[in-house]
Amino acid sequence: MTGYASLTGQGFGHSWVWELRSVNARGLDLRPRLPDWIEGLEPAVRTALKGKVARGNLSLSLKIGKDAEAAMTVVNQSALEEVLAQIKQVETAGLEGADLDLAPTTALAILNQRGVLEQATTTDDTAPLRDALLEEFAQLVDSFNAMRKTEGDTLHDILSGQIERIETLNSEATQEASARKETWSATIKANLEKALEGVSTADPERVAQELALIVVKTDVTEELDRLTAHIATARELLAIKEPVGRKLDFLTQEFNREANTLCSKSQSKELTRIGLDLKVVIDQMREQVQNVE
Numbered sequence: 512m513t514g515y516a517s518l519t520g521q522g523f524g525h526s527w528v529w530e531l532r533s534v535n536a537r538g539l540d541l542r543p544r545l546p547d548w549i550e551g552l553e554p555a556v557r558t559a560l561k562g563k564v565a566r567g568n569l570s571l572s573l574k575i576g577k578d579a580e581a582a583m584t585v586v587n588q589s590a591l592e593e594v595l596a597q598i599k600q601v602e603t604a605g606l607e608g609a610d611l612d613l614a615p616t617t618a619l620a621i622l623n624q625r626g627v628l629e630q631a632t633t634t635d636d637t638a639p640l641r642d643a644l645l646e647e648f649a650q651l652v653d654s655f656n657a658m659r660k661t662e663g664d665t666l667h668d669i670l671s672g673q674i675e676r677i678e679t680l681n682s683e684a685t686q687e688a689s690a691r692k693e694t695w696s697a698t699i700k701a702n703l704e705k706a707l708e709g710v711s712t713a714d715p716e717r718v719a720q721e722l723a724l725i726v727v728k729t730d731v732t733e734e735l736d737r738l739t740a741h742i743a744t745a746r747e748l749l750a751i752k753e754p755v756g757r758k759l760d761f762l763t764q765e766f767n768r769e770a771n772t773l774c775s776k777s778q779s780k781e782l783t784r785i786g787l788d789l790k791v792v793i794d795q796m797r798e799q800v801q802n803v804e
Contacts, residue, residue, distance in 0.1 A: 513532075513533060513534055513535060513567075513659075513662065513802065514531075514532065514533045514567070514655050514656070514658050514659040514662070515530075515531070515532045515533075515655070515658060516529075516530075516531050516532075516651050516652075516654040516655035516658060517529060517530045517531075517651075518647055518650060518651045518654065520643070520644070520647045521578070522640070522643045523639055523640045523643060524577055524578050525575055525576065525577055525578060525640060526575070526576060526577075526578055527573060527574060527575035527576075527644065528573070528574045528575075529571075529572075529573055529644075529647060529648060529651045530570075530571070530572045530573075530574075531569065531570070531571050531651055531652070531655050532569070532570050533564070533567035533568060533569045533570070533655075533659075534567065534568050535567065535568075535801050535802050536566060536567050536568040537566070537757070537760070537801075538566065539564065539565060539566055539567060539569070540567075540568045540569065541557065541560065541569045541571065542568070542569065542570050542571070543556060543557075543571040543572075544570075544571065544572040544573070545571070545572075545573050546573065546575055548637065549575075549637045549640060549641050549644070550637050550638070550641065551638075551641060552573075552641050552644065552645075555641065555645055556571065556645070556648060559645065559648060559649060559652065560652065563652050563656065564652070564655075564656070564804070565754040565756075565804050566754060566756050566757075566803075566804040567804070573644070575644075585628070586622075586627060586628060587626055587627055587628070590624075590625075590626035590627050591621070591627050594621055594624045594627055595621070598616055598621070602616075659804070662802070663803070663804070666799060666802055666803060667749060669799055670745075670749060670759075670796060670799055670800070670803075671746075671749060673792055673795060673796040673799070674742055674745050674746060674749075674796075676792045677738070677742060677766065677789060677792055677793065677796075678742050680785050680788055680789050680792065681735060681738045681739060681742065681789075683785050684731070684735055684738075684773065684782060684785045684786070684789075685735050687779065687781050687782050687785065688731050688732070688735065688782065691778075691779055691782070730776070731772075731773050731776050731777070731782070734769045734772050734773045734776070735773070737765075737769050738766070738769050738770075738789075741762060741765055741766055741769070744762060745759065745762055748762070754804045755803065756800060756801075756803035756804050759800045759803055760797070760800050760801070763793055763796055763797040763800055764797075766789075766793045766796070767790065767793050767794070767797070770786050770789040770790045770793055771786075771790070773785070773786040773789065774786035774787065774790070
């Protein structure tokens with residue numbers, strides 16, 4: 512099921528932006544892009560997602576940076592001492608009579624030497640920052656699932672309408688199959704009489720067997736009964752408050768199987784039309800089911 516949520520936060524000298532999005536998939540695939548310098552963040556995120564999301568290709572990103580106030584520079588003491596030692600060496604050479612025209616050394620000039628000033632780094636424990644991020648991550652997931660619930664409610668209505676359409680077509684097929692029995696029996700009888708004209712040695716048992724085979728090959732009662740059972744199962748699944756996407760996906764395959772058999776056994780233009788209409792609705796339902804968790 513598709514979904515998107517974003518959240519911004521600030522704390523412990525940092526600002527950050529969470530983004531979580533998903534596209535349709537048969538299973539659950541999480542692709543996180545998280546800073547690795549925050550110890551234990553990714554395992555905690557994966558644990559937090561368990562039970563919250565069951566299906567979809569999830570892309571999770573966290574962009575984090577230091578606040579301006581926290582981005583301070585400090586003096587690298589070892590680099591400063593090295594620069595001062597070099598200055599002292601040069602100045603000493605001048606005092607010993609070297610032909611040098613030395614200008615006074617300023618503090619600004621020293622600070623501008625490579626390596627003397629550097630960005631402040633922190634060796635503080637990242638656990639407080641991680642905990643703050645995880646607290647907001649829980650809110651992010653709630654917002655993400657709220658959007659997916661809205662989409663889920665819409666999908667529920669769409670799938671319910673498609674199931675109703677399948678039920679209507681199944682009812683039409685049942686009526687057509689019932690009405691066809693009389694005309695089909697008469698057609699078989701007429702064709703049989705025509706085929707046996709002038710034949711006096713036909714084996715009655717053999718004829719009865721062939722007639723039974725024809726009836727079996729053209730009887731669609733079982734297919735219609737299974738469609739009725741599948742319709743009831745689909746409605747039960749839609750009423751369950753838990754992930755049912757995979758079950759519905761399998762059920763649409765069973766729907767399609769019965770519709771194919773109905774078409775192959777129809778021996779009737781009307782039944783064939785109904786079977787084709789069923790296949791169209793079932794295919795539309797199958798596409799929507801891919802969006803269900």
